[in-house]
Amino acid sequence: MMSSVIKRVAVCAGTALLVVSCAKQNKQPFYNTGVVYCSESNPVTFNPQLDTSSTTSDATSHQLYDRLLDFDPDSGRIVPSLASSWLVSENGLTYAFQLRRDVAFHTTDFFTPTRNFNANDVIFSIDRWRLESHPFHNVSSGSYPYFESLGLADNIADVTRVNGYRVEITLKRRDSSFLANLATDFAVILSEEYAAQLFEQGNPSQIDRLPVGTGPYRFDSFRKDSYIKYLHHEDYWRALEGDAADESLGDEPLGDEPLEDESLEENSDAILASDRALSTEENVANGEDLNQATNEKAPSASVKQLIFDITPRSSLRLAKLMTGECDATAFPAQTELEVIRNREDLTLAEKPGLNIGFWAFNTQRPPFDNPNVRRALAFAIDKNTLLEAVYFDSASRAKSLLPAASWAYQNDADDTAYNPVLARSLLAEAGIEPGFSMTIWAMPVERAYNPNAIKMAELIQRYLREVGVEANIVTYDWKTFRRHLQEGLHDSVLIGWSADNGDPDNFYRPLLSCGAIPSGTNRAMWCNEDYDRLINEALKTEDLDKRRAIYHQVNRLMYERLPLVPIAHAYRYQAYRNEVKGMTINPFGGVRFGGVEKVL
Amino acid sequence: MIRILARYSILFILTLLVLAVMSFSLAYLFPGDVLENLTGIVPANDAQRLALERQFRLDQSYFIQFFYYLSNLFAGDWGYSFTSGIALRDEIGIAMPATIELATYSIMIALFVGIPLGYYAGMRCYSTSDYIINTSSITTYSFPVFWLALLLILVFSLQLDKAPLSGRISLLFDVEPVSGFILLDILLSDMQNKSLAFKDALSHLTLPTVAIGAVSTASMVRITRRSVIDARNQPYIAAAVSRGLSGWQIFFRHILRNALLPILPLMAIQITTLITNTMIVETLFSWPGIGNWLIQAIYQRDYPALRVGMLAVSTLVITLTITVDMFNRLIDPSREKYEHAAI
Numbered sequence: 001m002m003s004s005v006i007k008r009v010a011v012c013a014g015t016a017l018l019v020v021s022c023a024k025q026n027k028q029p030f031y032n033t034g035v036v037y038c039s040e041s042n043p044v045t046f047n048p049q050l051d052t053s054s055t056t057s058d059a060t061s062h063q064l065y066d067r068l069l070d071f072d073p074d075s076g077r078i079v080p081s082l083a084s085s086w087l088v089s090e091n092g093l094t095y096a097f098q099l100r101r102d103v104a105f106h107t108t109d110f111f112t113p114t115r116n117f118n119a120n121d122v123i124f125s126i127d128r129w130r131l132e133s134h135p136f137h138n139v140s141s142g143s144y145p146y147f148e149s150l151g152l153a154d155n156i157a158d159v160t161r162v163n164g165y166r167v168e169i170t171l172k173r174r175d176s177s178f179l180a181n182l183a184t185d186f187a188v189i190l191s192e193e194y195a196a197q198l199f200e201q202g203n204p205s206q207i208d209r210l211p212v213g214t215g216p217y218r219f220d221s222f223r224k225d226s227y228i229k230y231l232h233h234e235d236y237w238r239a240l241e242g243d244a245a246d247e248s249l250g251d252e253p254l255g256d257e258p259l260e261d262e263s264l265e266e267n268s269d270a271i272l273a274s275d276r277a278l279s280t281e282e283n284v285a286n287g288e289d290l291n292q293a294t295n296e297k298a299p300s301a302s303v304k305q306l307i308f309d310i311t312p313r314s315s316l317r318l319a320k321l322m323t324g325e326c327d328a329t330a331f332p333a334q335t336e337l338e339v340i341r342n343r344e345d346l347t348l349a350e351k352p353g354l355n356i357g358f359w360a361f362n363t364q365r366p367p368f369d370n371p372n373v374r375r376a377l378a379f380a381i382d383k384n385t386l387l388e389a390v391y392f393d394s395a396s397r398a399k400s401l402l403p404a405a406s407w408a409y410q411n412d413a414d415d416t417a418y419n420p421v422l423a424r425s426l427l428a429e430a431g432i433e434p435g436f437s438m439t440i441w442a443m444p445v446e447r448a449y450n451p452n453a454i455k456m457a458e459l460i461q462r463y464l465r466e467v468g469v470e471a472n473i474v475t476y477d478w479k480t481f482r483r484h485l486q487e488g489l490h491d492s493v494l495i496g497w498s499a500d501n502g503d504p505d506n507f508y509r510p511l512l513s514c515g516a517i518p519s520g521t522n523r524a525m526w527c528n529e530d531y532d533r534l535i536n537e538a539l540k541t542e543d544l545d546k547r548r549a550i551y552h553q554v555n556r557l558m559y560e561r562l563p564l565v566p567i568a569h570a571y572r573y574q575a576y577r578n579e580v581k582g583m584t585i586n587p588f589g590g591v592r593f594g595g596v597e598k599v600l
Numbered sequence: 601m602i603r604i605l606a607r608y609s610i611l612f613i614l615t616l617l618v619l620a621v622m623s624f625s626l627a628y629l630f631p632g633d634v635l636e637n638l639t640g641i642v643p644a645n646d647a648q649r650l651a652l653e654r655q656f657r658l659d660q661s662y663f664i665q666f667f668y669y670l671s672n673l674f675a676g677d678w679g680y681s682f683t684s685g686i687a688l689r690d691e692i693g694i695a696m697p698a699t700i701e702l703a704t705y706s707i708m709i710a711l712f713v714g715i716p717l718g719y720y721a722g723m724r725c726y727s728t729s730d731y732i733i734n735t736s737s738i739t740t741y742s743f744p745v746f747w748l749a750l751l752l753i754l755v756f757s758l759q760l761d762k763a764p765l766s767g768r769i770s771l772l773f774d775v776e777p778v779s780g781f782i783l784l785d786i787l788l789s790d791m792q793n794k795s796l797a798f799k800d801a802l803s804h805l806t807l808p809t810v811a812i813g814a815v816s817t818a819s820m821v822r823i824t825r826r827s828v829i830d831a832r833n834q835p836y837i838a839a840a841v842s843r844g845l846s847g848w849q850i851f852f853r854h855i856l857r858n859a860l861l862p863i864l865p866l867m868a869i870q871i872t873t874l875i876t877n878t879m880i881v882e883t884l885f886s887w888p889g890i891g892n893w894l895i896q897a898i899y900q901r902d903y904p905a906l907r908v909g910m911l912a913v914s915t916l917v918i919t920l921t922i923t924v925d926m927f928n929r930l931i932d933p934s935r936e937k938y939e940h941a942a943i
Contacts, residue, residue: 030772031772033772034771034772036770224683224684224686225683225684225896226888227771229771229774305772307771307772309767309771311766311886316766316886319753319765319766320765320766322761323757323758323761323763323764323765324761324764325764325766325767
């Protein structure tokens, strides 16, 4: 009798456990009201102006904030965002921005805005990193690495308010990549009203911890090593704009000023005479194009929350993605890609990233100062094998510095081909004896543009042996490695570059210009007057076709002199569950969750 | 009675004092600056450093420093974490209950499954059902707990997709921490999706609880079984049988109570194992408990967090052990002959 009681108890307990463990499966609609993104680390700050790491910009830039301008993720062109239109003066020094009206800042527990976005916010946001005397300049760390690395602050003469919805920025020198810099993840617009309020309370650093922006989501809470919670921004301007367009097409906005687009042209005529000649495409884009032009949409009404689940281990992110605890994840490892592809409930999106992995020669060391030696070595290696063996075909072959995502990409650029016979004869011509020995420095860390530099170095070593060159592989820890590179101790190095914005200048200038040797990004230590002249010339015009033509010339020059061998542009990957709709990879910066929704 | 209580309280206080000395000395033993290790505050300039040193009595003798440290501990001022800058008391206040919750449910399983099974096996000793129970408990007991947890994750989370593998509850739910126990907090809260949240939290709880509970249950079965067999071999059982008592009468009047007595002190020993297992399993299930928190602190060399974390965990273990032991002493008069309190 007793045994039957115990049996009954055991059966009940067992059933209870089963019921509990099965309970999760029937998906409730509630789970569709939030998107969970498994991110790889904690953001350093909630203000992307202060940090260039992708973790920070992923977490903040497109979720909390807007910029004056945006990149179109497909074409890489600059499209309007908070600036509904803009105008560049003929001398290329004055940029006039017409700002969008009725853009609301977040209303949160810690801040209630009394006014909408206007020119003061733009001026505050730019002056904060631009002016060392600005009261907010030294708040938090006081360093603005992105803007500092480009010397942007030095080039801006003035930022002035024309009226409540128009701002004018004057440059000292022409810089046609200026607009692109304003569209990067780092050039976000903060709330001046919030800043003033915090300043009065004597707590200015709160602006970077409890952020307020105009973006599709507003800040709710953050727990280090655990999660970031964002809530849906009800008054997000892109959402409101969509509604307004549906209700009253062509209705004139109320206000004390005439309609924006015409007014801009009229007024700028007054300010900067004879601007009409400028091509419309580049300089003026009106609000109507906007909704087609940008992929960054309003959050769908069904998604009320956006959660960053901070999970540093890549394998755990994948596991959570499989069990549905995450809807999307950051940076799947190369080895996990196959697993994701093989699962029916997951989607793996890929896009060529804005990066390049290359093999650079130290052009200040003989015999690598001889272009023919460099060319010989380039012809000795088979790039396709490197792509297969090192990138597992998760990269595209690089011909010049620019990946296909850039508007200046040259499809028919010259490229070196595997030709050991030619390599041997070129080496003989240059007087390099068989048995010549050189070093290949392989970077010790894993990067998207080169997931395994040491393996690549070993492959290159084998190729070089075939043409009679002995290569020794050198590697140090990452810090020492970079210091020695900067000192120029290497013969050649396998390394790469990730760009911050879609502008070609972001590749050409830091990688090979004379000025980039001291700052340590020109790994080839190459200084060529023609090259510098050409890339400077390219910045002096706003005409895209002209710029493109110049960059093609640059590519030709690079192919002839070959200071470095471009190897690969790695793809960017994003893995997400099939329920998630509207995810796109943004090659020009951080992940975007505006417009993402979940359906069963 | 009062003497017993007094003895245990003295033991308790002295042990804690020793622990406090150890945690205080860690500030000196850890690499880095003593002031920073002690407070978790990195002074911005020399003036601030001087002020802090004066405030924490670092310019005075070790004894006074320690005394001030103690008063700060009691006041709840435990310093700040290096990495997050949050008061350690708040961080531990969130992490500790999560661990206790997990451990509580596991010990519940061990008590409500392990003890009856142990009684059953003990009563039927050397029968087939006893062999089955005994074999399976020995097998489970010899599993390393982290391996068992990984196995559960592999089968139930990744293969069958029956249960989530990380956290306490889906992050979509916003549960206000009141007691720190997630199930209780859900019931106390006034959220809309209460039943859904409760189910979600239960499904998160299942696997880690089973992993920890299985090992504790197995040892509980073995302890109980042994104790029951011992009790059955006592002369008073033979006497009871000869008096003609029925099997049930013998069980309830003699075996049940007598077999329970030796189990209790052994349970006190189990608590240490339980907490250790909980901390291991936590890290595997990303359970935001104290074990996971301490591991993070080790990775990030967060010395103030390690110092206070060690103190908090050992205080928990000591408190539980001494409480169980004292309880045991109070209900078991046969132990009166032991004059001194003991852990």
